[in-house]
Amino acid sequence: MTMTRRDALALAMGGVAASMLPLPALADAGADAIAKFTGGADAAMGDGVTLTAPEIAENGNTVPISVDAPGATEIAVFATGNPTPDVVTFKFGPLAGSQMASTRIRLSKTQDVIAVAKMADGSFVQAKSTVKVTIGGCGG
Amino acid sequence: MISRREFLQASLAASTILGASGLSRWSRAMAQQSLTQDQLLQFEPLGNVTLIHITDIHAQAMPIYFREPEINLGVGEAKGRPPHVTGADFLKMFNIEPNTPDAYALTYENFTDLAKSYGKMGGMDRVATIVKAIKAERPDALLLDGGDTWHGSMVALKTKGQNMVDVMNTLGVEAMTSHWEWTYGQDRVNEIVDGLPFPFLGANIFDAEWDEPAYEPYKIFERNGTQIAVIGQAFPYMPIANPGWMFPDYSFGIREERMQAMVDEVRAKGVDLVVCLSHNGFDVDHKMASRVKGIDVILTGHTHDAIPEPVLVGETILIASGSNGKFVSRVDLDVRDGKMMGFRHKLIPIFSDVIEPDKEMTDVIMGHREPYKAELEEVVGETNSLLYRRGNFNGTWDDLICEAMLSEQDAEIAMSPGVRWGPSLIPGQKITMEDVLNATSMTYGENYRTEMTGELIKTILEDVADNIFNTDPYYQQGGDMVRVGGMGYHIDVSKPIGERISNMTLLKDGSDIDPARNYVVTGWASVNEGTEGPQIWDVIADHLRKIKTVDLKPNDSVVVTGV
Numbered sequence: 001m002t003m004t005r006r007d008a009l010a011l012a013m014g015g016v017a018a019s020m021l022p023l024p025a026l027a028d029a030g031a032d033a034i035a036k037f038t039g040g041a042d043a044a045m046g047d048g049v050t051l052t053a054p055e056i057a058e059n060g061n062t063v064p065i066s067v068d069a070p071g072a073t074e075i076a077v078f079a080t081g082n083p084t085p086d087v088v089t090f091k092f093g094p095l096a097g098s099q100m101a102s103t104r105i106r107l108s109k110t111q112d113v114i115a116v117a118k119m120a121d122g123s124f125v126q127a128k129s130t131v132k133v134t135i136g137g138c139g140g
Numbered sequence: 141m142i143s144r145r146e147f148l149q150a151s152l153a154a155s156t157i158l159g160a161s162g163l164s165r166w167s168r169a170m171a172q173q174s175l176t177q178d179q180l181l182q183f184e185p186l187g188n189v190t191l192i193h194i195t196d197i198h199a200q201a202m203p204i205y206f207r208e209p210e211i212n213l214g215v216g217e218a219k220g221r222p223p224h225v226t227g228a229d230f231l232k233m234f235n236i237e238p239n240t241p242d243a244y245a246l247t248y249e250n251f252t253d254l255a256k257s258y259g260k261m262g263g264m265d266r267v268a269t270i271v272k273a274i275k276a277e278r279p280d281a282l283l284l285d286g287g288d289t290w291h292g293s294m295v296a297l298k299t300k301g302q303n304m305v306d307v308m309n310t311l312g313v314e315a316m317t318s319h320w321e322w323t324y325g326q327d328r329v330n331e332i333v334d335g336l337p338f339p340f341l342g343a344n345i346f347d348a349e350w351d352e353p354a355y356e357p358y359k360i361f362e363r364n365g366t367q368i369a370v371i372g373q374a375f376p377y378m379p380i381a382n383p384g385w386m387f388p389d390y391s392f393g394i395r396e397e398r399m400q401a402m403v404d405e406v407r408a409k410g411v412d413l414v415v416c417l418s419h420n421g422f423d424v425d426h427k428m429a430s431r432v433k434g435i436d437v438i439l440t441g442h443t444h445d446a447i448p449e450p451v452l453v454g455e456t457i458l459i460a461s462g463s464n465g466k467f468v469s470r471v472d473l474d475v476r477d478g479k480m481m482g483f484r485h486k487l488i489p490i491f492s493d494v495i496e497p498d499k500e501m502t503d504v505i506m507g508h509r510e511p512y513k514a515e516l517e518e519v520v521g522e523t524n525s526l527l528y529r530r531g532n533f534n535g536t537w538d539d540l541i542c543e544a545m546l547s548e549q550d551a552e553i554a555m556s557p558g559v560r561w562g563p564s565l566i567p568g569q570k571i572t573m574e575d576v577l578n579a580t581s582m583t584y585g586e587n588y589r590t591e592m593t594g595e596l597i598k599t600i601l602e603d604v605a606d607n608i609f610n611t612d613p614y615y616q617q618g619g620d621m622v623r624v625g626g627m628g629y630h631i632d633v634s635k636p637i638g639e640r641i642s643n644m645t646l647l648k649d650g651s652d653i654d655p656a657r658n659y660v661v662t663g664w665a666s667v668n669e670g671t672e673g674p675q676i677w678d679v680i681a682d683h684l685r686k687i688k689t690v691d692l693k694p695n696d697s698v699v700v701t702g703v
Contacts, residue, residue: 055393055394056380058384134380134603
């Protein structure tokens with residue numbers, strides 16, 4: 001219990017510590033990264049992009065996610081609660097058979113993961129998913 | 141001497157209660173006449189398909205007492221909705237008279253007295269009698285097991301689940317899904333699955349490395365010329381709620397999009413009926429039913445809820461069949477032209493003194509018990525208190541377990557997992573080792589002793605509370621709150637994570653818990669590999685041998701607000 005439990009708790013504890021920081025600062029880091037990708041344009045929540053992520057991460061160090069946005073030229077993924085929110089940008093050429101990708105990302109704590117797709121007409125659309133990073137323990 | 145069966149029939153006939161209209165289908169019959177096996181089985185058949193559902197048996201092969209929860213709070217949309225209705229409110233909602241057999245089976249009030257009148261419930265040999273009787277009437281009935289079957293008793297632990305595998309094979313199960321099964325380790329699971337005469341379904345069980353499906357997602361049965369797809373859904377939070385190191389090659393999760401894909405796939409194959417055999421937990425299934433299109437019936441499991449009527453979500457019916465072998469659900473369906481046109485349902489309570497045991501099944505059960513007879517029957521104490529666990533906060537079994545750990549490990553604070561299994565004992569009962577293991581047996585039962593800061597203890601309480609009281613069911617893991625001894629706290633269930641827990645107090649001196657101070661903490665069922673300590677059941681037995689008789693004081697150390 002002693003060491004391993006504490007190690008496992010490190011993630012959750014990080015979450016507690018971080019939530020005491022002024023919230024706007026955190027929100028800005030994610031928002032800034034997204035604004036940089038969209039060039040300041042609005043990215044509406046919409047059906048154009050699908051983000052698939054677990055509700056609760058089995059392991060915060062390697063969380064499987066996938067994105068799918070038919071007709072997109074680029075899809076960027078942001079982990080809004082990570083120290084560096086930009087995770088990855090996928091670019092699709094005109095010959096791409098589909099505009100989907102999957103990868104694994106590291107999440108420092110419970111947070112929103114956001115996928116923003118840049119469509120062929122230059123508009124942006126986004127999808128959001130909350131992924132919880134937990135210590136777990138007592139399933140019934 | 142009058143037998144229990146005769147006694148029940150006589151006393152019930154004498155205490156006839158003529159209730160108001162709308163008594164649930166079986167309670168009226170029982171209250172007005174007598175409690176008999178035929179009454180319990182009485183069912184006006186409907187349509188062309190019969191499903192028989194049993195779930196969360198937790199290896200309770202023998203009859204048991206099981207007190208249903210007094211506190212089972214719902215948050216968000218689930219507030220005030222079954223199964224988050226208990227006691228008198230539950231009786232009112234389902235038009236059940238107090239003190240009737242169904243009041244005893246489904247609620248907690250007056251439990252000790254009613255337990256003495258109506259006797260134990262469950263027993264897999266009684267369940268076998270009911271299943272055989274339904275199958276005699278409906279030979280094409282499909283028997284489905286919702287999982288949490290192989291774990292939960294001394295004999296199951298000693299035989300690594302083999303006793304329950306043999307019981308369920310004898311019962312004639314045709315498909316199952318899983319949860320605690322995995323705590324025997326992935327190698328043992330696969331060893332058993334290789335020999336099962338039916339599929340071990342889990343559309344959401346994936347290979348952890350490649351994130352590809354690892355088990356059969358569904359099976360299509362043909363019955364009476366009707367194609368029935370049964371899609372399995374294992375417990376989504378296996379590696380989080382239970383030790384992931386015991387099944388490192390597998391990944392789970394709700395995977396709603398996968399469930400929709402499987403429904404679409406079987407629909408494309410032209411099935412007439414889609415059944416989901418689920419271990420999601422009731423609230424998760426309720427949400428899933430509202431989002432995944434095309435499921436006709438969800439046979440829910442995991443959260444141990446017994447609901448006497450189907451719950452309708454859109455065009456999907458949810459069936460909640462209780463736990464510990466207390467109930468068997470029979471669901472008759474009228475399926476025509478690929479559509480479910482009608483349903484009739486009965487949650488059959490297994491009154492063990494009323495239902496004749498099935499001889500073949502009794503032999504299977506007793507054969508597995510025989511080698512462990514002396515250990516099972518060893519008396520380690522007796523109780524003057526009603527011992528139960530089920531409920532969102534500390535049950536009396538948990539108070540006893542925490543007291544045993546605090547005393548045996550000389551600790552300041554004790555933590556006991558908020559699992560929902562563990563039968564009850566009524567005042568005056570001797571406590572045997574079998575009883576102790578019914579409430580504690582597991583493959584990671586080591587009772588640790590360690591130090592934690594006050595801050596860490598609060599983090600744990602907040603984290604577990606969010607697994608129960610998160611307003612989005614997809615973030616709930618389905619257990620109850622971690623039980624605490626030696627410490628009191630307040631919880632506001634309406635708040636978000638980080639803000640629910642306050643007023644943490646060390647009970648021995650009334651001092652506030654200091655976030656920076658280290659406390660000596662003892663607990664069991666750690667999900668971490670390499671946890672050291674004696675097995676919890678031995679710790680409890682040692683404590684019981686010293687105190688001899690259990691006399692618990694009411695526990696008011698947890699103050700709940702925001703309901």
